[in-house]
Amino acid sequence: MKLAFVGGTGPEGLGLAMRFARAGHEVAIGSRSTERGQEGAAKVREAVPSAVASGGENADVVGDAEVVFLTFPYSGQAPTLEALGSRLDNKIVCNVAAPLEFVKGIGAVALDVPGKSAAQEAAEQLPNARVVSAFQNLSAEELMELDHPVPADVLVCGKDAEAKQVVVELANQIDGVRGVDAGGLSQSRYVEMITSLLINLNRKYKTRTSIRIVGLPGGEAN
Numbered sequence: 098m099k100l101a102f103v104g105g106t107g108p109e110g111l112g113l114a115m116r117f118a119r120a121g122h123e124v125a126i127g128s129r130s131t132e133r134g135q136e137g138a139a140k141v142r143e144a145v146p147s148a149v150a151s152g153g154e155n156a157d158v159v160g161d162a163e164v165v166f167l168t169f170p171y172s173g174q175a176p177t178l179e180a181l182g183s184r185l186d187n188k189i190v191c192n193v194a195a196p197l198e199f200v201k202g203i204g205a206v207a208l209d210v211p212g213k214s215a216a217q218e219a220a221e222q223l224p225n226a227r228v229v230s231a232f233q234n235l236s237a238e239e240l241m242e243l244d245h246p247v248p249a250d251v252l253v254c255g256k257d258a259e260a261k262q263v264v265v266e267l268a269n270q271i272d273g274v275r276g277v278d279a280g281g282l283s284q285s286r287y288v289e290m291i292t293s294l295l296i297n298l299n300r301k302y303k304t305r306t307s308i309r310i311v312g313l314p315g316g317e318a319n
């Protein structure tokens with residue numbers, strides 16, 4: 098598939114792009130600057146020599162992508178989606194944003210967003226896109242360590258069943274990950290909030306945590 102990453106120059110976008118490039122997908126790294134997008138693509142090719150990776154401005158890389166990942170901070174979501182507008186029509190748009198802030202003495206704190214979740218806000222702003230949310234709980238550091246599996250469940254939320262299945266299958270292609278259909282976009286709020294908990298656990302125990310859901314039909318993940 099052709100996958101594009103809006104704000105793909107950060108660790109989360111690059112980590113996902115590297116994993117998907119290694120699985121054989123074509124990836125395009127988007128940025129607010131053409132040069133940074135191209136540099137991001139070069140990093141993917143360096144990490145994954147077999148990668149078919151290009152880079153450029155956000156508006157350009159989404160053009161022929163089948164799935165567009167939103168991998169930039171929630172604070173930039175509304176203006177970025179406003180600028181991309183109809184370019185995202187009919188595409189699967191996967192929101193990875195976990196709205197949070199860091200508060201001294203507490204750590205990561207999940208933000209209450211007006212539209213209940215970043216993903217629901219994206220869906221409202223992009224009525225003609227097939228918005229799903231996923232990957233908010235996967236650490237970029239884990240993703241970028243390509244020699245190691247990422248032991249985690251990726252909870253995929255959305256109302257478009259076919260779009261959700263595409264993203265579940267992409268998640269399953271990351272070594273160690275199990276993609277799980279977690280229901281409608283209203284569930285994304287809870288998934289987005291878990292990221293703050295994981296960050297705070299990582300700090301407390303000086304480790305990298307992820308989530309696994311037990312008790313789902315079909316048996317337990319490895």
Ligand SMILES: NC(=O)c1ccc[n+]([C@@H]2O[C@H](COP(=O)([O-])OP(=O)(O)OC[C@H]3O[C@@H](n4cnc5c(N)ncnc54)[C@H](OP(=O)(O)O)[C@@H]3O)[C@@H](O)[C@H]2O)c1
Nearest residue numbers: 104106107108109128129168169170173194195233236237
């Ligand atoms: N890092 C993690 O471990 C992790 C884990 C799970 C989920 N996430 C989520 O994934 C997303 C990306 O995380 P990240 O750590 O990669 O983020 P990041 O490094 O802070 O940002 C990624 C890229 O987004 C672009 N960007 C920054 N501010 C922007 C704005 N206001 N408007 C538009 N674009 C902007 C920048 O690219 P250009 O300057 O090149 O445009 C930046 O390189 C976030 O929403 C985060 O909540 C991250």
